Amino acid sequence: MNDIQEVKDTLATKPQHLTDSVHVFAPATVANVVCGFDVLGFAVNEPGDEVIMRLTNKPGITISKITGDEGRLPLNPAKNTVSVSVEHYLKSIDRTDIGVDIELHKKMPIGSGLGSSSASTVAGLFAIKTLLGDDTDPSTLLPFAMKGEEMACGHGHADNVAPALLGGFVLIRSYEPLDVVRLPHPENLxxxxxxxxxxxxxxxxxxxxxxxxxxxxxxxxxxxxxxxxxxxxxxxxxxxxxxxxxxxxxxxxxxxxxxxxxxxxxxxxxxxxxxxxxxxxxxxxxxxxxxxxxxxxxxxxxxxxxxxxxxxxxxxxxxxxxxxxxxx
Amino acid sequence: MNDIQEVKDTLATKPQHLTDSVHVFAPATVANVVCGFDVLGFAVNEPGDEVIMRLTNKPGITISKITGDEGRLPLNPAKNTVSVSVEHYLKSIDRTDIGVDIELHKKMPIGSGLGSSSASTVAGLFAIKTLLGDDTDPSTLLPFAMKGEEMACGHGHADNVAPALLGGFVLIRSYEPLDVVRLPHPENLxxxxxxxxxxxxxxxxxxxxxxxxxxxxxxxxxxxxxxxxxxxxxxxxxxxxxxxxxxxxxxxxxxxxxxxxxxxxxxxxxxxxxxxxxxxxxxxxxxxxxxxxxxxxxxxxxxxxxxxxxxxxxxxxxxxxxxxxxxx
Incomplete structure (x- = not known):
């Protein structure tokens, strides 16, 4: 797990931003995996959610469009898990001067048990990380993704967000302190x-x-x-x-x-x-x-x-x- | 896990016995391993118990000597876990015609939490297996060792007998059916x-x-x-x-x-x-x-x-x- 200071140090040596917009996919996830209640999860290639994020001239976060949600998700950035997680991240690296607009394209059903909110949140966080040229390990984003999960589900579990963010099969060995272990798996599974x-x-x-x-x-x-x-x-x-x-x-x-x-x-x-x-x-x-x-x-x-x-x-x-x- | 029929088949093609007596060591074991209550255990090199077993002319099992037990263990073969386990094994392979005498040398304290009874039982079972020239996988002996454990502790757990018998670090994934998995470990532990x-x-x-x-x-x-x-x-x-x-x-x-x-x-x-x-x-x-x-x-x-x-x-x-x- 990288420290947020490492992210700040990395960004201090980078150009302000490498690109003005980015289109990101993040995967659906299967949590629990039958016998690993609350501690195991894995990511799949299909389905997954997509976020298109654009830098804007005005500090703050807007959500201009959400598709595929049947009108169930809020466009209000204070109430949407994607924007709230991105805001937490920007605050933590002292970059509230930045403005971004988010388009969220839901490509999987909400409330399906496939980590729908996690996929959206991880896509948003990976988008802002990419826009800023933050090339530290993605695990840095995990606490911010968990914040989003807390808002969406009422508890800040990591068994969807961790595999969505890190890929593969993931064990959350402990929550306090957070200790995440990536597990191997047979290729032909x-x-x-x-x-x-x-x-x-x-x-x-x-x-x-x-x-x-x-x-x-x-x-x-x-x-x-x-x-x-x-x-x-x-x-x-x-x-x-x-x-x-x-x-x-x-x-x-x-x-x-x-x-x-x-x-x-x-x-x-x-x-x-x-x-x-x-x-x-x-x-x-x-x-x-x-x-x-x-x-x-x-x-x-x-x-x-x-x-x-x-x-x-x-x-x-x-x-x-x-x-x-x-x-x- | 080998079937007892395999043991019978193996013995049918062997000479009656390769040697008249054998001296066996079986290791102490650490069960639970802190977070693996009832399912994990590992074997150590020291301490361990020893059994000297000799073939006799009279069918049945005798115990001629026990040392290191401070007089706490029964010489009566119907009440001693070692002889009872050996008897179960001989019955299962239809070899109650065989006679053996057991010397048990306790080299670790009884009631120590180091799998004392398991070490003795495994030593006894490995001794009779060796005397008979049964070279099937030692895991065949596990159910008999568990019988001994049931007699010694009031429950037939395998978290001491399995590592004592198989060596190394062992997971008992399931009891019904019995499913034992040998785990690797760092060499410098x-x-x-x-x-x-x-x-x-x-x-x-x-x-x-x-x-x-x-x-x-x-x-x-x-x-x-x-x-x-x-x-x-x-x-x-x-x-x-x-x-x-x-x-x-x-x-x-x-x-x-x-x-x-x-x-x-x-x-x-x-x-x-x-x-x-x-x-x-x-x-x-x-x-x-x-x-x-x-x-x-x-x-x-x-x-x-x-x-x-x-x-x-x-x-x-x-x-x-x-x-x-x-x-x-």
Missing amino acids: WCAIVFPDVDVPTREARQIIRNKINMKDAVTQWGNIAGLVSGLFMQDIDLIGRSMKDILVEPVRSMLIPDFYEMRQMAMDMGAVSFGISGSGPSVFAFTRDEETAKLITNKLRNHLTGIKIGSYGYVSTINDAGPRVMC | WCAIVFPDVDVPTREARQIIRNKINMKDAVTQWGNIAGLVSGLFMQDIDLIGRSMKDILVEPVRSMLIPDFYEMRQMAMDMGAVSFGISGSGPSVFAFTRDEETAKLITNKLRNHLTGIKIGSYGYVSTINDAGPRVMC
């Missing part, structure tokens, strides 16, 4: 994602989780997370699959997802390595060993949802190791 | 162990642990175990140290250990990577980056215990990757 278009607000999905749990169940859970982490390092897809079990959160949250267990059975029968809830849901995901199986599972689950009169979105992707990127 | 000679029965040490815990604390704990496993794979000793924290079990069990927090402070001040309770205690251990620091810590803690009129034993070792071995 594919991810099938299906978002059933029902409403599961993150706050509510969190509230239904029990505060007190059995020590015995916790032991089962940490045996599994240790197994998953080992499987990632060992590139052992069987071990990854055996370890991705959740006896604490999934039994509760799955109730908010239509035909969760039926969908799991279908995915596993079709050769999925594992299946579970993405973040707080309602999106579900399956790991597979190849693209073809991931595509077949996505189609099968979407057809099933259509059959019970629920609309859906589907995505097929490998794990995105790059994190946010400049599109042009 | 040293272990200082001190056993304060006070009585902490394993059963009681287990009973004082709370049955219900806060989800929030469980999340902290599984962030740490994931961090420890990552650190082991990454050979990142700093990460190993940062991750070895236990907010659930240590605060309770440390009350049974004289001056636990004072000893921890001393060890950390002297450069320990981490410090904690070995198994259910009262032994404590510290990881260090070199032998010298481990020796200094062991001496310092033992002197401190002497100062408060408590006898102690001290050991300095690297991690034992071999597990049990034939001595002659």
Whole structure:
């Protein structure tokens, strides 16, 4: 983790800005990863959000356009997580003299459990970092992204923003102090994602989780997370699959997802390595060993949802190791 | 994990026995490893128990001698964990026609939290395996060793027997079905162990642990175990140290250990990577980056215990990757 002073020092030796506008993509993320509640997450290549940011002559932040949000996100820069995070960043490096305008293009559904707000926030922060020529490690931006997450979800968790920002598979070992570890993963791990278009607000999905749990169940859970982490390092897809079990959160949250267990059975029968809830849901995901199986599972689950009169979105992707990127 | 049928098949093609007697060493083990309650353990080179086993002409198992136990262990083969485990193994491979006599030489204190009963049981099982020329993977013996553990401690846990049998650092990912994963570790990781000679029965040490815990604390704990496993794979000793924290079990069990927090402070001040309770205690251990620091810590803690009129034993070792071995 780099210190913000390093960012200031870096910027002090740079031209004021290298370019006047930038177009950034930041990825959707799958948090929890079944057995890693609140501490694990990974980024995918599709979907993701886009931010176009332009320097302006007037200090302060404006949002001129938001698309793909069905009118659900505020244009008021004091209330939008993207602008608020960017403002925090600019304040921390004493650059409130700067003016920027933001266009936010949502390319994924809001409230999907795919880290929608994180993708937008990370895209915004990566855009301002790029505009200013700040080439320190992106992890410097993590505390600002977490501020945005706090505003969007009511808690400053990092299991979406960290993988969105750093790419790949990420462990949040600790929050105080923040300690983030990037984990390896097998290259041939594919991810099938299906978002059933029902409403599961993150706050509510969190509230239904029990505060007190059995020590015995916790032991089962940490045996599994240790197994998953080992499987990632060992590139052992069987071990990854055996370890991705959740006896604490999934039994509760799955109730908010239509035909969760039926969908799991279908995915596993079709050769999925594992299946579970993405973040707080309602999106579900399956790991597979190849693209073809991931595509077949996505189609099968979407057809099933259509059959019970629920609309859906589907995505097929490998794990995105790059994190946010400049599109042009 | 090999099937017992494989053992039978292997033995069917072998001579009846290759040797008439064998002398085996099996290592002490540190279970839990601070943040891996009931699922992690590692073996050390010192101390360890020894078994001398001889084939006899009369079917059945006898125990002719036990040394180093201060008269605490039963010579009755129906009540001794070593003979009971060996009997289970012989029954499972349909070889109750065999007769063996056991000498057990305890080389570590009983009730120390160093896997004393596991070391004896594993030594016995490895001895009979060797006598019979069974060269299948030692993991075949794990269920029999767990039977012995169940008899000794009232529960069939594997976090001592698995590392004693397999050597190295071991994760018990799951008990049902049994799923054991061997983890790597940095080569230059040293272990200082001190056993304060006070009585902490394993059963009681287990009973004082709370049955219900806060989800929030469980999340902290599984962030740490994931961090420890990552650190082991990454050979990142700093990460190993940062991750070895236990907010659930240590605060309770440390009350049974004289001056636990004072000893921890001393060890950390002297450069320990981490410090904690070995198994259910009262032994404590510290990881260090070199032998010298481990020796200094062991001496310092033992002197401190002497100062408060408590006898102690001290050991300095690297991690034992071999597990049990034939001595002659």
